[in-house]
Amino acid sequence: xxxxxxxxxxxxxxxxxxxxxxxxxxxxxxxxxxxxxxxxxxxxxxxxxxxxxxxxxxxxxxxxxxxxxxx
Amino acid sequence: xxxxxxxxxxxxxxxxxxxxxxxxxxxxxxxxxxxxxxxxxxxxxxxxxxxxxxxxxxxxxxxxxxxxxxxxxxxxxxxxxxxxxxxxxxxxxxxxxxxxxxxxxxxxxxxxxxxxxxxxxxxxxxxxxxxxxxxxxxxxxxxxxxxxxxxxxxxxxxxxxxxx
Numbered sequence: 713x714x715x716x717x718x719x720x721x722x723x724x725x726x727x728x729x730x731x732x733x734x735x736x737x738x739x740x741x742x743x744x745x746x747x748x749x750x751x752x753x754x755x756x757x758x759x760x761x762x763x764x765x766x767x768x769x770x771x772x773x774x775x776x777x778x779x780x781x782x783x
Numbered sequence: 784x785x786x787x788x789x790x791x792x793x794x795x796x797x798x799x800x801x802x803x804x805x806x807x808x809x810x811x812x813x814x815x816x817x818x819x820x821x822x823x824x825x826x827x828x829x830x831x832x833x834x835x836x837x838x839x840x841x842x843x844x845x846x847x848x849x850x851x852x853x854x855x856x857x858x859x860x861x862x863x864x865x866x867x868x869x870x871x872x873x874x875x876x877x878x879x880x881x882x883x884x885x886x887x888x889x890x891x892x893x894x895x896x897x898x899x900x901x902x903x904x905x906x907x908x909x910x911x912x913x914x915x916x917x918x919x920x921x922x923x924x925x926x927x928x929x930x931x932x933x934x935x936x937x938x939x940x941x942x943x944x945x946x947x
Contacts, residue, residue, distance in 0.1 A: 743947045754946040
């Protein structure tokens, strides 16, 4: 998947625990863990908006496009 | 009040008992008809089928197939009764049920026509097709469409689960 999720980096930068974020956005920790590891097929705009609101960041700070050919 | 309280068994368990009972009776009847064709009890039934051993054997295979299909359906219902979600395994089971049911019905419908091929008299082939048989065959084949719909629903559900 050329889209890489940088959520763990942003969580560390903001010093926020996964549990807090999961409780705020209303998903399970297991699903948040899957999202952090990039093992999901997609993310809802509502979830993305909630993460951005809580971490005070932009979607571009959480998602990055890495071309497989360049890697 | 006053009478013995009837403890109702779950519907699937009752269905299982009925299916097993009917299936065993069906197979036993066909087996007995096939093994002892001279028995006067079966003469009327055999006369209806032209007294052809091939048709009797085909009917027996069809009955066993239908019994297998019903057992498969009962297994699916049991899984659903226990609260298991509809998974690919259940979809595969439903496809198996549709295959068994359609195959058995096809054998039963085609048996009289194929049986006429085994007649000793040349140039005498009778194609027997009743509307009820065709209708039952169409119903059995429609189970494939139902299975395909369930499979698509399972696929969509799996995709939705992987979107957070």
